[in-house]
Amino acid sequence: MANAPFSTLEEFRGALKAMPEADKAAIDAAGERNGQLTKPPGALGRLEELAIWYAGWRGEAAPKISRPQVVVFAGNHGVAARGVSAFPPEVTEQMVLNFQHGGAAINQLCRTFGAQLDVHALDLTTPTADFTQGPAMSEAEVVSALRTGWNSVDAGADLLVTGEMGIGNTTSAAAIAHALIGGEAEDWVGRGTGVTDEGLALKAQVVNEGLQANPQATQDALQTLRCLGGRELAAMAGAIAAARHHSIPVIIDGFICSAAAATLEKAEAGALDHCVAGHQSAEAAHAAVLKALGKEPLLALGMRLGEGSGAALAIGVLQGAVACHSGMATFAEAGVSDG
């Protein structure tokens, strides 16, 4: 079992600065291989760059994806008491049971693409503090969630998706995006699981109150995560960092996952170089978060469910890309004229 190499937020920051880079020799070898495969140059479009990117992180010219892992974290949010969700907070725990019994969307997607699914419920009976009144988490709480996330990653996995469940967490993600990227609160709040116009205005107000109550959240990205995040957001950040530590490529999910991931990139530029964006959420602000991260989503199918579902669907795209790259014959092997 992995053991997270940090026990304070500053040690986590240090770990982010000590992360491995992609293997340049593997990137070069994969690029050379790509140029010899039986297809016109560039005819596989984005699949080609995806496969080369994946090869770089795995350190192999012709890698395989055989052990994808999906980890879903669940947390409860003090701010849910402000009525920012269309669903009651009990749904977080009910959905954890649904994950455990195999009945949720993410269970079906993991089966479809052969991914291992792990679910971590994070202190559901103790919601984070209402961030309109001060920090959502203490240092000990955020570090605990980061460590849970880090330790959840299977070092033998070769692809990671992180997902979440947490009633109220689009409000937390909106507050994080606002603190990290700027603009107005209204730019970052959306319908979530289905709030009304009135609910939307309330979410914007709550986000503004959150930033006012947490001045340090706009100064430092790890403080943003602590003050405005939730346990499941911190755990996703910890898992994404652990994946980098183990050279495991990551597919980032929707708005909430991307907001959590953005705290890493803001804390340490390049911290998400091992990540691609799986799916552009129907949650309106997601596109702007991805733009800020410089990530072009692989899919855009109007999903807005969470659970890692958009990224899990994109596992198939990455599997296809890597299978083509590593399995196709070269022009020489196949005796095909190369133009």
Place this chain on the structure above:
Amino acid sequence: MANAPFSTLEEFRGALKAMPEADKAAIDAAGERNGQLTKPPGALGRLEELAIWYAGWRGEAAPKISRPQVVVFAGNHGVAARGVSAFPPEVTEQMVLNFQHGGAAINQLCRTFGAQLDVHALDLTTPTADFTQGPAMSEAEVVSALRTGWNSVDAGADLLVTGEMGIGNTTSAAAIAHALIGGEAEDWVGRGTGVTDEGLALKAQVVNEGLQANPQATQDALQTLRCLGGRELAAMAGAIAAARHHSIPVIIDGFICSAAAATLEKAEAGALDHCVAGHQSAEAAHAAVLKALGKEPLLALGMRLGEGSGAALAIGVLQGAVACHSGMATFAEAGVSDG
């Protein structure tokens, strides 16, 4: 083995008029089921409509995809002698061998998504006639190709992808699109496997010559297919029609497949109701063909390979959609509050 129920082009036209429709009771039952699944309404976005569409064609409220079939047809084109491709015509046969030996992109994608792959080489030693001099195919030739396509479909399959290989066939597809949809030849020609600016101008000229040499091609869509198509395009059309006959949903591939499919829709409105578009090709004119067909592609990853590769990649999306729809628990089953 299926036996195509037509032996003339007019009998094929008749078969198109006698096709089954989707099962309305299954659509209603699937829609009702969708509303009870453990997710906020609409949160799976396009996956929800895809699953309901699929359920309608399969006649089941909660269907499964267990036998996807990919059929690739290869043909040679007289018009290739005009120099419209960056590759020599021998590549068609070389790539057929590559398919048979498992070395092409489509082989890897079929393995990734568990699809059966069948390859049919169509009289490669006898290219179709150069359509700038008159019809590419006689009635007997186009009917033979339609029949091969029809008979290639496994009646026990539950999803079909049709793909193609044929040096010169983007020029054939451009001529078909121009004849069916209108505009200027320049609107429909593209880089194909990688022609130069000069090659592009030549393709437009060849397309114009093709329409001038075949006045009947702009009068009737099945004549369009005969006069401007190739054997692999006719075979794809035959296979797509057979799938409809067997109530097997189809994922349409890129520019060439879509041009072939468009002849069916133009011959009989609604003939492609059992089809979704898998991937928007980097071949520039593909978007306009899909728009004319009213089909929104599932993926847009810059691919332009043919072989059915874009549609094959989209098998994963449809598998995910149907798995969620048929495998998820309802709110009642999972004991989750539905807001």
